[in-house]
Amino acid sequence: MSSVDFPVEKFRFGMLLSDTRYRSTSLQVITFIFFVAGVFWLVDNTVKNLALLDKDVSFSFLWMRAGYDINQRLIPYTNDSTHATAALVGILNTLLVAFVGCILATIIGVFVGILRLSKNWIIAKLMSVYIEGFRNVPLLLWIVMVFALLTEFTPQPRAFKGENPDASMIIFESIAVTNRGTYLPNPQWGAGSIWLILVFLVSLLGIIIFRRYAKNIQKNTGRNLPVLWVSLGIFFVPTILFYFILGSPVTLEYPYLKGFNFKDGVHIRNSFIALTLALAFYTSAFIGEIVRSGIMAISKGQTEAAAALGMRPNKIMSLIILPQALRVIVPPMISQYLNLTKNSSLAIAVGYMDVRGTLGGITLNQTGREMESMVLLMGFYLTVSLLISSIINYFNRSFQLVGK
Template identity: 45%
Template sequence: MTEHNGDLKPSKPPIWNDPKYRALFFQVLLMAGLGYFFYSIVQTTLGNMEKQHISTGFGFLSEKAGFDILQTLIPYSSDSSYGHTFYVGILNTLLVSILGIFLASILGFIIGVARLSNNWLLSKIATVYIETFRNIPLLIQIFFWYIVVLRAMPSARDSLSLFDSFFLNVRGLYLPAPITESSFIYTTITVVIALIAIFIFKRWAQKRQEATGEQLPVFLISLAVLTLPALLVFFATGSPLVWEIPELKGFNFQGGITIIPELFALLIALTIYTAAFIAEIVRSGIKAVNHGQTEAALSVGLTPTQNLRLVVIPQALRVIIPPMTSQYLNLLKNSSLATAIGYPDLVSVFMGTTLNQTGQAIEIVAMTMAVYLVLSLLISLFMNWYNAKMALIER
């Protein structure tokens, strides 16, 4: 018996038919091909740049930029360096993206729920909203808000105003700015302590409910803990907060917070466009929760609000989060359309103006793309973490 074993082994395939060697061969081929491709590109590029007298390296970042930027979140003047321009651009991109993500999520959620409403008119209006705005290119919408709507606003003298403290005119939107005195710090400290207390209280209430089944009015108690001491301290220290209301001086408004029309238009367009997509995601997420879940929740005696808060939304979130992540990423990337109307975002000030002035295409394109890649990565990591936190814990 044993002597046959040797003969029963399959004969070894020839080396060119062995999957292991074939895989190795193809991968080596790919690497060689890619290596040659990149090598030749680098060689030609270096040659081309030498002929066109384009300097290389990142030395330009410390050179003087020499142009002004419409909106800067950190101190910046035309004497600042190109490196500074880069940071200003990143911050402006982040500003519009974060505001956009925040507003689009709220609006999208409202529209998505409205579309599921049993009110016929409301759900039809939501449907029309979604079908209109997601099928029109974002760039057209940005132009529409910037050129058609905001340019048609009145001049500073005849601004549209709300409560005589919010003003909208052709130069932008003017909001009151909070100005705090030094004793405001006590109120801040109180709020922080209250937040910590609420966090501990919530954990304790949860444990208590699990042990005894008794429920506490957690929300009301939290609200009281958050607001009452803070208000008390606020008035005890003599109301150390005033609102600086924008005032018309000469030809323009002074004081308060100014939102330049470029930011305003970009923000409206991004919000409205992305909200249409988010609404569809929210709708499909809520619909994905089996109706039996609602029926079961109601039959064990939960109120409709509790059903929504404890049963439907936690399950819907699991369906909603992954596509929502890609919408947030889209919004971040779409914020680069700022270039078209001159909002000073990263692409506009760095890939646009700086590139035109220095001509160092490769460094600038690489830096800009790297920023977007890193930001995309950060958003996905955060959303993955949130998704894992919300995921069903299976036994």
């Protein structure tokens, strides 16, 4: 037996690129060099530019007096507060718009998506027009249009004045829709309202326990309890009962006209309403499409098999179709929520002070700290989006079909 010596190839420089043993490493080294050079170039330019402008990078401006007013805020703020407080007010305003917008968009979107699948021709066509209309026209245009609608076509507060006013408040004289915003009754929490809230929370807990109990019964015996009616009963009856037992601790303070404006009540500005509504309508068109395609993705055999087992149509929907469709629907829906949150930065078009308007707008202009403000602003949006995408990943992992 003679051993065969493989010819040992001498290392050549060209082998760094042509030989698969070295190629990946050398490619990465090249990438790394280019990347570091690029970053160095940017940082170097920035340092030089800052030096030219005689600026430094410092976040101390956040603790200086802001000196501007914000008309819609969730926490106490005056123009003597710091820039950091102003940023926080903006962040809360952004989150408020995003939260309300997401809920509205989901409700409208689910309706639109299901109705688009309706066998009723005219309903299905109307929903198609709704979806295509909102999807194919820029959001910014919708925001300014809704804002124009709210400010131009609603009565001025003084139209409510006099013996025969041109405008009147709606829903039992409790809500005033004006071109300066909408005034809602303000709930006054009197003594004993803490007990009312407690009762309400306990009845919520009761609903959860009852649903679990009903599900167990259904699993073990197949008997269906009237879950919806009992839940509604638990939701309303104890709270209303205790409301009267405790002697109406919560009262409503109605807005009323004083001079040329409404006093008391909760004042919701048109900028907020316009932004939220436009975002909700726009996003609901996308959600509608997601819901429709999610339901259509469930094969017809599932419906037929369930019908063959003797299930009724509403049971088929709630027990067979929806649980499967939700797996398809939820992840893209959450990413629509993310889009809505990011799109809320268009608030500037209607003058709503969100975080981009405070931190990235007035604070940036007043202090001249472009770099720092933008870094903080982007950091905020990145945090929100990373949080939301980790929710999506969690959902995907826990509801994945277990493959074989």
